[in-house]
Structure formats: C-alpha cells, structure tokens
Amino acid sequence: MTTQPPVAPKHPTTRQFHGRTFVDNYEWLRDKKSPETLAYLNAENDYTAAKTAHLEQMTENIFQEIKSRVKETDMSVPTRRGGYWYYGRSEEGKNYGYSCRIPVAEGSDPWAAPTIPEEGSPAGEQIILDANALAEGHEFFSxxxxxxxxxxxxxxxxxxxxxxxxxxxxxxxxxxxxxxxxxxxxxxxxxxxxxxxxxxxxxxxxxxxxxxxxxxxxxxxxxxxxxxxxxxxxxxxxxxxxxxxxxxxxxxxxxxxxxxxxxxxxxxxxxxxxxxxxxxxxxEYDVDHAVVAGRDYWVVTHNATGPNFEVGYTGVDKQAPLTQLEVLLPHRDNVRVEGVDTYRDQIVASYRRDGIGRAAVMRLGDAGFGEFSELTFNEELYSVAVGGNPEWDAPVLRVSYVSYIQPAQLFDYRVDTGAYTLLKEQEVPGGYDKEEYVAYRLWATAADGTEIPISVVHRADLDRTRPQPLLLYGYGSYESSMDPGFSVTRLSLMDRGMIYAVAHVRGGGEMGRKWYDEGKLLQKKNTFTDFIAVADELIASGVSTPEHMVAEGGSAGGMLMGAVANMAPDRFRAIQAVVPFVDPLTSILMPELPLTVTEWEEWGDPYHDSQVYDYMESYSPYENVEAKDYPDILAITSLNDTRVLYVEPAKWIAKLRATATGGEFLLKTEMVAGHGGVSGRYDKWRQGAFEYAWTINKATSLER
Incomplete structure (x- = not known):
C-alpha cells in the first residue's frame, strides 16, 4: 500500500507553569472550526479508511453476526408506575425504539407484569414517544x-x-x-x-x-x-x-x-x-426516605465513620449527626457499601465484597427495622442489581442478573416469600449455549505486592495448552467497577479463538474505597503498573504472548492505554484507545474547559501545585511520547465530545507519527457524535464490528 499518512504541521506554542516549560507543536488542533483542523481530521479519516480497507469483509461479517444475534423486534418487561404499565419496544430495521404504555387491567393481579405480544399492539397500547420520528433527518440523536x-x-x-x-x-x-x-x-x-x-x-x-x-x-x-x-x-x-x-x-x-x-x-x-x-x-452521604411503624426516617449511606461507608438512620423530626446514626449496615474493611433504596415495606442495600457487587433486602414492619438478607447466586463472576422499581408500595422487586456467559435475566422477587419468577431472559437468535464458554478469575501480583484480579472469558474448547490471542481491557478511574456482563458482540471475538480479559486495576472500585484511593492523585501510576503486571502475568503463565495481545480502554481508560504504550510498548501487539484522555495535563491546566475544576479531586490540581504538575507530567501520554517502537495504535474520537475533547487523541496521534521509530498510528473521528460515539443501534453495531475486526486482525496476525 502506497498511501502516505497525513503529516500535521507544527505550529509551536509554549506552556509555562511553576517555572516549567513545555513546547506543544499541535495545540493548534484545538480550534475545531478551523479549516486547517477539519482538513487534517478528514485526512486522518481517509488514511484510516485506506489502511483498514482490507478489514471491510471481516467488519461486514461481524456486523451481520451481531445483527443475527440480536432480537431486533423485541420489548422490555413492563414496569408499573401509577395506573399504567410502561415498556419499550424495538422493531427490525429501526435504529431507535418506542416508549409505550397500557393501563393496569382491572381485576388482575396489580403487580403481575402483563405479557405483551411481540407482533402487533396489545389492547390499549399508547406509544408515548417515537424516537425514530424524533431522529428522522438528523445524523445524531440522543x-x-x-x-x-x-x-x-x-x-x-x-x-x-x-x-x-x-x-x-x-x-x-x-x-x-x-x-x-x-x-x-x-x-x-x-x-x-x-x-x-x-x-x-x-x-x-x-x-x-x-x-x-x-x-x-x-x-x-x-x-x-x-x-x-x-x-x-x-x-x-x-x-x-x-x-x-x-x-x-x-x-x-x-x-x-x-x-x-x-x-x-x-x-x-x-x-x-x-x-x-x-x-x-x-x-460523602446520600439520603433516602423511609416510613417505619408510622414514623418518618432518613436512611443515610455515609463515610463519616469509615472509608467503605455504612448505612444508618435517624428520625426526620429529630435528626442526629452522621456519626451518631443508628446503624443498619456497619462499616467493614472488606465490604464497600454503595447505597440503599427504600420502599414502603422493605429496604434494598447494594454493596461490593470480593470484587463482586451484591444486594440484600430488609423487610420493614410494625416492629421497626429488620435484618438484611443477601441475595445469593451460583456463579463465581456475575452482576446483580435491584432496579426499575418506581412504585413505593410494590410487594415485589425487579432483580436483574447477568454474567460473562449468562445472557441478562430479569426476575420478580417476592419479598415476603423469597420466590423468584423469571420474567425475561435475553434471547440470542440462532442459538447460544453458555456451556460452550467459560469465565473465571486469575490474579496478578503488582510491583508493591498487591494482588490484582483478572476476569477471563473464552470458549470452553479453546486449547489452553498454548498461548492464544487475547484482548485485555482496562479502565481504572473514578471508583468505577468493570463488572461482568454479557455481550453478543464479544461472541464474535471469542468464536474466532480469542480470549477476553479484564484487568481490575486500582483506581476502579472493585475492591473497595482503598482500591480507588490507591489509584488516584499522587498514586495514579498504580493504575498503569497494575495493568502492566496483569499483562506480565498473562504472558508468564502462558495464556498469551506480547505478539498476540491487544489492549483496549476508553475515556479515562484511554489514558491508561496511552500511559502503558509509553511505559511498556513491548507487551502489546496493538492498542485501541476510544475517546482517550491522553493529554490530561494540558486539559487539567485549563479551568475553563469542561469538567476541569471538578477533576482536580481525581487527578490533582497542577494549576496551583507544582508537585502535582510534575507528577502528571511524568505520566501524561502525550507529553511522554518518545523515539522508540510502539504497538500499532487505533484512536477513536468524536468531534462534539464535551467530556474528552477530540483534540487530545488528534494531538497524540500526530506526535506519535512524528516521533516514534515504529508502529502504525490511526485516528478515526466521528464528525457528528459525542462521547458515546455514533447514535443509532445499527451504526453502533457497525462501529463495534470495525473495532473488533481491527483487534482480531492485530491479535491473530504477526504482520507489521
């Protein structure tokens, strides 16, 4: 292929803080209305299209696989609110859904969700919102x-x-x-x-x-x-x-x-x-309202008595200090309490133990508050949530359950009996057998001795006697936990012989507040070294090799990708960075930019603190690009993203191409989209198919 990559011209600008000077050759790309900027972004899109033209058939194949595995004409389980049952409906060929409702039928069980026919409309159905009609004529819609x-x-x-x-x-x-x-x-x-x-x-x-x-x-x-x-x-x-x-x-x-x-x-x-x-x-604290034995209470989740939070209560009329609340769920070093939801007859608590999110229910009565009883399940790695319950006096709770290999299930849980009724399971057209896949946990040891959990999922018949291609995903910021979930898109990856793994690095929330605190501010580098330790463990244990491993992360996880590309480029065949936060120091030094000041408590305040400036400068992906061989990198961004501006990956790719001694660097910019990328389910499926086609090609091919 003779296609030549775009070369971004250098228009040096100088940044000076705390006596430090940084010359930025590509800051001019920040002007999104500049014809020069738009011409460059379009040239990058053309180059990426040319360099990935050989993936068109695989992209189309994966898109068709995704499409064939999604029940395109489908609906959600109705949820009651007031005198109506509300639900969503999708139709084959339509990008967006319909929001609908039907009246609660007289004489029926008022809490038993009605069965909605897949074809046609039930009696009394009212379409209250047609998103397809609203989106018509627009390239983007949300x-x-x-x-x-x-x-x-x-x-x-x-x-x-x-x-x-x-x-x-x-x-x-x-x-x-x-x-x-x-x-x-x-x-x-x-x-x-x-x-x-x-x-x-x-x-x-x-x-x-x-x-x-x-x-x-x-x-x-x-x-x-x-x-x-x-x-x-x-x-x-x-x-x-x-x-x-x-x-x-x-x-x-x-x-x-x-x-x-x-x-x-x-x-x-x-x-x-x-x-x-x-x-x-x-x-930090959050409040809900409960009525117990005729008295109003505040039920409060707070960290006034410990970093992992506890739940207490106090009378609305006689409000006690946070440290003196009556305790419902005590602080524990190994349990991160995440919150409660109150109802007329029960309270639901959500918390995290051993890296897994859990839920427990407490029944309320004339005798007062009761005890929490945990909902238990059989798999090692799963996600459970109690949500979609808007009614205060409902005697049933909606409980959702999903894992890496179990398609999403929705249950009615009768609080008084503990009985579960399966309302819906995600259907995978064409057939899906979860016994054909396995999910389990491995552990890696970080440089400081901390044990880092790794979630692994792949086909059960995969030959584990030799290393295999692998996609390693990571995030590691904002105390966000990368919990198990089912993905029909991921089946296309695994059915081609790849392993999917998640590195639950510090900075996330999987293992409690301490886990988060050890991956932020002046300990942020733990996020990066944890990810590298996970890669090293997967290599040392023979799960994969550097030649067959691709790393992926988005947003703050995209910064993780940029950091490990600089710190450990030899561990990965390729890296995919989606809306990546790769120029953090420049952004955090601009209080006028979206989110900057609020982010100082996550990353530190380099604007006023020279120590923070130096620390962020030492890991900033953009500022630490060096003249060395890098993995092949695909950066994906959106022109209208307000959370991570397109200019960050644009500058990063430009500098990589001008500085690195090896590696192919691609930038794909959605010209009408935001932080979540393209809108419309078919466009999203096609974008996901393209990303996986690129990943599969890199992980299964040794060609440079």
Missing amino acids: IGAASVSDSGRYLAYSVDYAGDERFSLSIRDLETGQLLEDRLEGIFYGATWVGDSFIFYSTVDDAWRPDTVWRHKVGTPQSADVAVFREEDQHFNVSIGGSRSDKYLFIGVGSKITSEMWVLEQDNPEGEFRSLWERKTGV
Whole structure:
C-alpha cells in the first residue's frame, strides 16, 4: 500500500507553569472550526479508511453476526408506575425504539407484569414517544429525559441532535397527543416532575458543570423559570430528584470527595430547600426516605465513620449527626457499601465484597427495622442489581442478573416469600449455549505486592495448552467497577479463538474505597503498573504472548492505554484507545474547559501545585511520547465530545507519527457524535464490528 499518512504541521506554542516549560507543536488542533483542523481530521479519516480497507469483509461479517444475534423486534418487561404499565419496544430495521404504555387491567393481579405480544399492539397500547420520528433527518440523536408526570397525563422529553449533551425539552399532553407551548433549551440530563404543574431541571455553566437547579411552571415561558439552587464552588456538581415515597425532593451537591443534600417537601414545590447535613470536606452521604411503624426516617449511606461507608438512620423530626446514626449496615474493611433504596415495606442495600457487587433486602414492619438478607447466586463472576422499581408500595422487586456467559435475566422477587419468577431472559437468535464458554478469575501480583484480579472469558474448547490471542481491557478511574456482563458482540471475538480479559486495576472500585484511593492523585501510576503486571502475568503463565495481545480502554481508560504504550510498548501487539484522555495535563491546566475544576479531586490540581504538575507530567501520554517502537495504535474520537475533547487523541496521534521509530498510528473521528460515539443501534453495531475486526486482525496476525 502506497498511501502516505497525513503529516500535521507544527505550529509551536509554549506552556509555562511553576517555572516549567513545555513546547506543544499541535495545540493548534484545538480550534475545531478551523479549516486547517477539519482538513487534517478528514485526512486522518481517509488514511484510516485506506489502511483498514482490507478489514471491510471481516467488519461486514461481524456486523451481520451481531445483527443475527440480536432480537431486533423485541420489548422490555413492563414496569408499573401509577395506573399504567410502561415498556419499550424495538422493531427490525429501526435504529431507535418506542416508549409505550397500557393501563393496569382491572381485576388482575396489580403487580403481575402483563405479557405483551411481540407482533402487533396489545389492547390499549399508547406509544408515548417515537424516537425514530424524533431522529428522522438528523445524523445524531440522543434522549436526555423521558419523564411522565405523577398523574400520567404529561410526558417531558429532551433531545440532543449534536452530541454535545445540551438538550431541548418539550412537553406532550398524553391525553390529546399535542405538544404544549413550553420549550426548555440548553438543559442537562433529566427532568423531575412534581404533580402536573412543575418540572425541576438543571443546567450547566460554561465549563459543562451542572451548577443550577431550576423550577419550571407548566404553561409559562422558560424566561420565567426560577433558579432554586445555584452552586458557585466549581468543584461541585448539582442534581435533582425525588424520593420514591413522593414526599420529598432532593438536591444533591457533590464533588469527588464531598457531598451535601438539600430537601424540600413535594407538597410545597415553591418553598425553600434546606440542607440536611452541611458539607464537610471528605464526607460523602446520600439520603433516602423511609416510613417505619408510622414514623418518618432518613436512611443515610455515609463515610463519616469509615472509608467503605455504612448505612444508618435517624428520625426526620429529630435528626442526629452522621456519626451518631443508628446503624443498619456497619462499616467493614472488606465490604464497600454503595447505597440503599427504600420502599414502603422493605429496604434494598447494594454493596461490593470480593470484587463482586451484591444486594440484600430488609423487610420493614410494625416492629421497626429488620435484618438484611443477601441475595445469593451460583456463579463465581456475575452482576446483580435491584432496579426499575418506581412504585413505593410494590410487594415485589425487579432483580436483574447477568454474567460473562449468562445472557441478562430479569426476575420478580417476592419479598415476603423469597420466590423468584423469571420474567425475561435475553434471547440470542440462532442459538447460544453458555456451556460452550467459560469465565473465571486469575490474579496478578503488582510491583508493591498487591494482588490484582483478572476476569477471563473464552470458549470452553479453546486449547489452553498454548498461548492464544487475547484482548485485555482496562479502565481504572473514578471508583468505577468493570463488572461482568454479557455481550453478543464479544461472541464474535471469542468464536474466532480469542480470549477476553479484564484487568481490575486500582483506581476502579472493585475492591473497595482503598482500591480507588490507591489509584488516584499522587498514586495514579498504580493504575498503569497494575495493568502492566496483569499483562506480565498473562504472558508468564502462558495464556498469551506480547505478539498476540491487544489492549483496549476508553475515556479515562484511554489514558491508561496511552500511559502503558509509553511505559511498556513491548507487551502489546496493538492498542485501541476510544475517546482517550491522553493529554490530561494540558486539559487539567485549563479551568475553563469542561469538567476541569471538578477533576482536580481525581487527578490533582497542577494549576496551583507544582508537585502535582510534575507528577502528571511524568505520566501524561502525550507529553511522554518518545523515539522508540510502539504497538500499532487505533484512536477513536468524536468531534462534539464535551467530556474528552477530540483534540487530545488528534494531538497524540500526530506526535506519535512524528516521533516514534515504529508502529502504525490511526485516528478515526466521528464528525457528528459525542462521547458515546455514533447514535443509532445499527451504526453502533457497525462501529463495534470495525473495532473488533481491527483487534482480531492485530491479535491473530504477526504482520507489521
């Protein structure tokens, strides 16, 4: 192939902080409206298309495999709210779904979900939102809110047609089908109804930080909306929501390490919010409302008594300090409590032990609070969640279960009997036998002796007597846990003889708050060295080889990819970085950029602290590119991404190509998309097929 890679011209700019100087040759790419920038990005897209043209057939094959394994005409299990059952429906050939509802039938079990026919419409079905119609004529489409008012009469929904996560909200009268005159522009995700008359929503500041909560009265212009809360401290975001009991509104104010909750009775929506516990640096808490033996309580998840959090309660009328709450779920060194959900007759707790997320249920009664009973399952690696339960007085809970080899299942769990009823299992058309695949855990030892868990999944008939091609995935930031999940796309990878592995590195949340703390701020390098230790273990134990191993990560995980490319380029045949945060120091030094100030508690504040500056400079992928051989790298980004700007991977690829002595470097920019990439399920499947085709080709071929 004679195609020559684009060469980004060098227009040096100088950055000076704390007496340190850095010359940046490619910062000019930040101007997304510049014809020179757009021409360069398009040239990179053309080059990537040319260099991957030989993958077109494999991409098409994988796309067709994905498509054949997805039940295109399908629906969700109905969820009851008020007098209706709500569900989603998809149709073959349509990119987006339909939101529907039917009335709760008289004389039936009010908590038994009705069976919805796959073809045709059930009696009384109402399509309340047709996303295909809304998306028509637009290259990109995303929904930010779809919220029905308390009575069921009105639907508030918001849309984004650019990918920049700024939404426009409309209100539809579901009785008449007509849109109201109300239009709310430039809002953030979500919309919270109070009755049929008020909507609470949030907006962002210039740095894309949700900073203000607004009250909108239906039937009035947006100019008349009232700012009920504004957070001036740039470290904090705000959010708004209601209790399941429909008695309280909560405004959540949170930074990475500190939180505060404000409350208002829903029967007084034009009243003043009040703080429950004033913020204290390093103390995080979340609140729900419970009624036990006729008395109102706050049920609080907090870390005031230990880093792994505990759950306590106090009377709404006699509120105790956080450190003096009555304890429902105590702090434990080996259990990370993640939160609770309260209902009229039970409380559900979510927590993490031994790297696995778990759930437990407590029944409530006239005698008061009871004891938590954990829901148990048979697999070693799985994910369980209790969610999709909007009704306060429901005697059943929806429980979802999934693993690497078990397609997603949804159960009704009867709290009084402990009985499970399977409502739906993800269908894999064409046949799927989970016995043909295996999933298990391995461990790697980090440089400081810490044991790092590795999740591994592959075909059961794979020859394990010799090394095999492997995709190693990692993230490792924000205390986010990479939990087990089923993927039909991944079947195309494994059926071609590849192993899929996840490195649960520090900076994530799999093993508790300490696990997170040891992978952030001035300990961030543990994330990178943990990932390298996992690769070394897989190589040393004969699972794979550097010639057959591909690494993948996205967003903050993309920074992980950039760091290990610099630190251990010989461990990997190739690296795929999706919307990668590879120029972190430049971004974190710009308080005006989206998310920057709020991120100082995650990465450190190099703007004011020279020690943090030096530490981040020492691992920044972009700034540490060297004249040496690198793995082949594919970077994927989106022009309208507001979370990780396209300029970061663009600069990174330009510098790699100008500096490295070996390696092929490709950049693919979606010109109308955001942080989540392309919209529409078929486009997403095709993008996933392309990414896996590239990975499979690299892992199974030794050609450079």
